[in-house]
Amino acid sequence: MTEAVGGHHRRAGPDRPSTAEESYQGPRRWQALGVGLVAAFMTLLDVSIVNVALPSLDRALNASPADLQWVLSGYALTFGLVLVPAGRFGDVHGRRNAFVFGIAMFTVTSAVAGLAQSPTWLVIARLLQGAAAGLVNPQVTGMIQQLFQGPERARPFGLLGATIGISTAVGPLLGGLLIAAGGPQHGWRWVFFVNVPVGVVAMVLGWRLIPHRPVGQAVRRRADxxxxxxxxxxxxxxxxxxxxxxxxxxxxxxxxxxxxxxxxxxxxxxxxxxxxxxxxLFDVGLFRVRSYALGSLIALLYFGGFSAIFFIFTLYLQTGLGYSALVAGLAITSFALGSAAASAIGGRIVNRFGRPLVATGLLAVVVGLTLVALVIEVAPRAPVPWVTAAPLLLAGLGSGLVIAPNQTLTLSQVPVAQAGSGAGMLQTGQRIGSAAGIAVVGAVFFSVVSSDNAWAAAFERSLLVCAGIILLALLAALVDIFRHRRRGPVR
Structure with missing residues (x-):
């Protein structure tokens, strides 16, 4: 869709495209978004896909528990460190260079991780891989802010939300498939090698399709x-x-x-x-914007409960019940499918319903997780992957109504020139929430298991802790809805 109206170009404003973005009106911006979503999927997938590879990796490299912990946590640590500076770099210098360099770095470090011959080698590769992921992700969110304006951002943010939810949930399934195909000794290597061909294609297309100019006038900025x-x-x-x-x-x-x-x-x-x-580097005044402050709080709390679900479920199925990595991954498929479907819908209707849509999604997740714990309690001998499929589907549907709509509302009033750093800070909060949630929920899980070796009880209690953390996010959303009910539509 051209920006020329009646033979005259519209003046660029805070929520309108400048001349640099006019060539991206129409199919090209959706093509650029597609490349960004593939990259986001690939980098976020590596947060969860490694969980099911740990037993295979342990046997192959004779890794210690500390090594395995760093393989998991090192990625998350460097991922979170880079987000805000990377987002600001994209705001100032343009997103294409940052995106392509980040994907190139991610592709190379994935190959290096797959070739690892020692635990130390793998840990260093994972640290660098996490930094590369942190460089890429703010460019995707910033690109949406740059190429789409106002209410039309809801659909691309819905697609991004679906990407986030699916990548996190489908990681164990894809990891199980790759390990089954590659064998118990070397299957874990394919968890990393699979990124290489996708990364090469993303680099080429990213260079061709993603805008390279910074937002607005190219002025010289002081470093911070x-x-x-x-x-x-x-x-x-x-x-x-x-x-x-x-x-x-x-x-x-x-x-x-x-x-x-x-x-x-x-x-x-x-x-x-x-x-x-x-x-x-980051305008702290953004936290005075109600939509940004509240959305950031909801994201931090939600990811605190959301990320821990797959961590404890994988442990329960594989270590506690002896299921294979493939079955453990398949057990989470219903959550992933529900999240994908609801994200696509949520992105389209968020501008109509606003924050109450997010509250509805949070309530569905809490109810779904509570039902999973209840099913495990009343049917302890039933096949867990089957009996938990329906409540996990409900939780997945709720999740799809949380991640994408909340991200749309949170960033709705962020100026385009601060889109990268604003999105980077939002994602930094998500990473901190994930780490804190896994720490708290994991402590509950392991304390119960170590005391009486009761895997089912450990899973039930820690799952209820996940639901409790998400309930805090629901309370925050409800307080905002009721507080501003008389001030017009809640956003």
Missing amino acids: PVGVLLLGAGVTLVLLPLVEREQWRGAATWLLLPAGLVTLVGFALWERRYARQGPP
Whole structure:
């Protein structure tokens, strides 16, 4: 769709395309979005796909528990560290270079991980792979803000939400299929090798299709190294005790958490001061925008419960009940299918229903997870993958009405020139929520298992903790809905 109206070009505004984006009106912007979604799927898939590969990887490399923990958590740690600086880089210098470099780095490190001959080799590859993923993802969200305007963003954000939900849920299934095809000794390598051909294609198409110019006028921006260092240190101090909870024992470890929070407060104060001189790494004033602040809180809480579901379910099925990696992955398929379907619908109707749609989705997830725990309790001898399929489908449908609509509402009032950094901070909160949720839920799970070896009880209790965390997100949404009910439509 051309931007020329009656022979005259529209003036670019805060929510309208500039001349640099006019050539992307029409099919090309959807093609660029398609490349971005494939890249997002690939990088987010690696958060969960490795879970089912751990037994195979352990046997092949003789890895210690600490090594396995770093294979999982190292990716999440560096992923979260890079998000905001990478998003800001894309805002200032254009998204194409950042995207293509990130995909190239992700492709190479995936190949290096698949060729690993020792645990240390694999851990280093995973750290670099996570950093590459953190470089790519804010460009996808920023590209949606850049190429789509106003209400039309709902559909692409719906597709992105479906990508997030499906990639997280389908990871164990795809991992199980690859391990079954590659064999118990080397099947884990294909979990990483599968990224290589997809990455090569994404690099080529990304260079051709993704806009390379920065948003608005190309002005010279001052760097903000202090902001980068403060944010990096704060996120690291918060995440380390969470991702290393099983290896770093002792109360002293948890002193890193308040130290990290204090550092993040220092980052916010510095950014406010830096904003007087020029554009900061992240505009903390965005948190004064109700839609952004509330949506970020809901995302943090929801991912705290959502990410832990697959962690404990995989452990319960494979280690507790002895199911294969393939069956463990298949057991989560109903959640993935429900999430995909609801995300597509939620993206189309979010502008009509606003925040109540997110609240409905959160309620469905809480009910679905509670029903899973109830089914395990009343039918302990029934085949778990079968009896949990229906309630997981309900939870998946709810999840699809949460992730995409909440992301659309959260970023709806973020200026295009801050789209990358705003999305990066939103995703950083999601990564912190995921790490915190897995730490809390995992602690409950392992404490019950170690005390009386009751795998079913451990799964039930930890699943209810997941539901409780998501219930907090529901309460936040409900408070906002009732508080602003008389001020017009809730968004």
